[in-house]
Amino acid sequence: MNAAGSFSDAWLTRREQADHDARATAPLQAAIDWLAPGGDRAPWQLLDLGCGSGANVRYLAPRLPGLQHWHLVDHDDALLSHAVGRCQPLRDPTSMPIQVTTYQHDLHALESSWLADIDLVTASALCDLVSAAWVETLADACTAHRAAALITLSVDGNIRFQADDVVVNDAEDVWLFEILAAHQRRDKGFGPALGTTAPQALIDAFTVRGFHLSDAESPWRLTPAQRPLALSLIDGWAGAAREQAPQARRRIDRWWHRRRKALDQGHVDLYVGHRDVFAAPEPDHDPR
Numbered sequence: 001m002n003a004a005g006s007f008s009d010a011w012l013t014r015r016e017q018a019d020h021d022a023r024a025t026a027p028l029q030a031a032i033d034w035l036a037p038g039g040d041r042a043p044w045q046l047l048d049l050g051c052g053s054g055a056n057v058r059y060l061a062p063r064l065p066g067l068q069h070w071h072l073v074d075h076d077d078a079l080l081s082h083a084v085g086r087c088q089p090l091r092d093p094t095s096m097p098i099q100v101t102t103y104q105h106d107l108h109a110l111e112s113s114w115l116a117d118i119d120l121v122t123a124s125a126l127c128d129l130v131s132a133a134w135v136e137t138l139a140d141a142c143t144a145h146r147a148a149a150l151i152t153l154s155v156d157g158n159i160r161f162q163a164d165d166v167v168v169n170d171a172e173d174v175w176l177f178e179i180l181a182a183h184q185r186r187d188k189g190f191g192p193a194l195g196t197t198a199p200q201a202l203i204d205a206f207t208v209r210g211f212h213l214s215d216a217e218s219p220w221r222l223t224p225a226q227r228p229l230a231l232s233l234i235d236g237w238a239g240a241a242r243e244q245a246p247q248a249r250r251r252i253d254r255w256w257h258r259r260r261k262a263l264d265q266g267h268v269d270l271y272v273g274h275r276d277v278f279a280a281p282e283p284d285h286d287p288r
Helices: 009-022 025-038 055-060 077-087 132-145 171-184 195-208 224-244 246-264
Strands: 044-049 068-074 099-104 120-124 148-163 212-217 220-222 269-280
Touching: 009 055, 009 077, 009 220, 009 224, 025 120, 025 148, 025 212, 025 269, 044 055, 055 077, 055 120, 068 077, 077 099, 120 132, 132 148, 132 195, 148 171, 148 195, 171 195, 171 224, 171 246, 195 212, 195 269, 220 224, 224 246, 224 269
Parallel strands: 044 068, 044 120, 068 099, 120 148
Antiparallel strands: 148 269, 212 269, 220 269
16 A cells, blocks of 8 residues: 555554454355365465554454464555564464564555465455456456455445434435545545445456355444544544535535534444455365
8 A cells, every 4th residue: 555545553553443343254264264274284375465553464363274474565664563563472273473574565566476375365444445457456466376365344335323223324424425435436546446346346356267255244333332433434534525525515514513423422323334355266276
């Protein structure tokens, strides 16, 4: 990822627990099952794209089978340093320490060679920022190197305010979220971003190449216990909407004030849709 898609360590830390709570079971289990047959061999070679401060590795390392060598890629050297410090103490399910190697790369320049000797490619909260061409490049690289992919927490556009599990979205919410979706499709450094179309783009790209997929919803369900994250989202969405539709600033501000107050006072919860996708080469393929 380049500077257009940068995130602070504070933001990544704030969202980490919500990310972990949201993970879908089926794609993760499919990844575990795909790796399990070779779990007693040399370390799995695992590549995490856009690793940030290492939250994805912290979730996956204790759950994926076997010895593990993680290759962490990000454009931000400071975040890579955070990732090393937080991930090196991790152990696999057999209590063996994982290996960690970092690479400072701009992700817009994704190259097939990065996947040489890689068994599984992972990424979290990344693919809604990239272009359709980038996803095609990733799928081509996985095909060339017979690597599987576990791509998680791509936004799907399903955003709901809820009170006692009843959806309370109104016309102003629909209007604001349409503006937000348009902003999410702006160039984040990779060309026009996929935004909410990312999950389907991943499914299509890997399916046409003969991969077998497991995909499932992985939504954030933000209750009052996650109020700081929910409020940060509302602030960020309003800011994005003001960029996308500056002529509607007053209307956006009214929406922001009303929904922020409802969240802050615990009157509503916030549901933010994502999807997780696992893609693997043809069956009967020994990943080694």
